[in-house]
Amino acid sequence: MLCAVGTAIAGDTVPHIRFVEFIQLEPYDGAAPPPPGATGSHRTPGYVHASPPRPNSRSWLRAHFRLERAPTEVAGLYVSSVIRGVKVFVNGVEVGNTSLADAEWFGWNYPIFFTVPPTLLHAGDNVLDLRLTLNDLGYGSLSGVQLGSHVALNPLYSHVLFWRVTGPQIVSLISVLLGLLAIFLWLRRRGDSLFGWFGLACLAGAFRNTHFFVNAPIPTRVYELWAAIPLHVMAVAFFVFSFRLCGRRYPRVEAGLIIAALAWILVAIAGSSPLTIDLGYYWLTLVSLGTIAFAAVQCWQQPRVERLLLLLALLVSQVFGALDLLMLIGARSSDTRIYLMPYSTLFFSLAMGAVLIDAFAKARTQQERLNEVLDQRLALRERELADEHEKVLRLENERVAAGERRRILRDIHDGLGSQLISSIQLVEAGALSNADFAAVLRDCVDDLRLAIDSLKPAGDDLLLVLANFRYRMEPRLTLAGLRLDWRVDADARSPALTSEQVLHVLRIVQESFTNAVKHAHPRCLAVAYLNSPDASWSLSVSDDGAGFDLAAHRPGD
16 A cells, blocks of 8 residues: 655665655554554544544554665655654654653654664565654644655755744844844833834744744643734734834824733633634734734825835735744645744834934934034134134234333333433533533434334344344444444353343443443443353443542442
């Protein structure tokens, strides 16, 4: 009796055989395979239902296949899916076992791959026996059973394992990272509840996806709650997220939806009827359809990229959920049996990514505009500061000029003015000769020139002012028959003096010249300027005239 389809390949290669029908051996329930002659009247593609159900009941399925030759290479037995445990026997010898005595939903989404040694297969008729472990309701099932070359079937197993288990694991990791990032953004910006709802939806979706790859014995009731409750949280969170993404708020609708979801969760946890779980899925379908209708209206009224992506994500999620449901109830057959719902979160991430990109672009544009405004304000402020600085400089120059005028007036009053007044008194008294009167006038002119020299740009440079003084006085001394000995080194440095101090020094030098010419009758006048290593300086005026007796000098002379 042959219950398999396949192609027998000549040579030592194991042919690829797909088992499409099994014989259910009832009422046999032993631990070892049934005897070779055991038969059954019920044929099944892999679904078994024992009535009445018994705890930890088993059911045996058998298929016959024929080989033209005994293969010499290692064979592989691939089982696409099995709800609970299964033991596999080839020609009465056990080749694999995934059964647990009290396990329900143990690795239900994992594909199974067993190695079949070539010594177990022989030419002619061969028997494949499978012992299914049924759940408490008496149901058990398996699908996609194939026998073939180990090398040929292993890529199929790896492909299905990736899309069923590894893919949901990757998606769950991405969802957790996106959810934590969104929650962090919401904690930093409490006013943007969009991020908080998206983060909650991602974390709930990631938690729900774990039931696709967590390989542990799970009771039926726990499995149903594990699959349903996070799905409800995710659906409600995405529902409110859709409102926020479209810039809408409906407090009463949102509150009613949240209260209804919490009430259903409490009833589902406290109750034991499977009808509660089924009604929850119907309710979720209505919520999803309402969310799709809302997103479609918003896209129609104001089409934007993030709204279009949201509508796309909602449609994809609804289609994926419908396809998974059809496959779950057997209305859609697939050897790979890959559930698509775990991947729907990625499409919502596209909508959220568009929101973040749009927010970043707006923030960047606003920052650039603020920078332009700040640059304009800064330029205006700089112009204002420049104007203020110019005003301050003008006032300072006026203050300095006023001070210089006061100083000149004081110098003229103290020097030139006093000389003129005393000279006028002497002239009126007839006490001055023409020569003395001319000398007085020359002294007045010298005082005036000294005041003018102090106003020049180099008025605070003593050596430069002394050089001007020498240039003016040396011709007059030469006409008077006097020689000027000027001793100032070329590398001499001027002391740090103000213009007024320089003027005082010049007056001292001038007075020294005048006294020497009047009283000492010298042939040579000497001026010496020296810089000392300690940064001090000295200026001396001497002559070779007659001088006077210091001992004979009386105070007041």
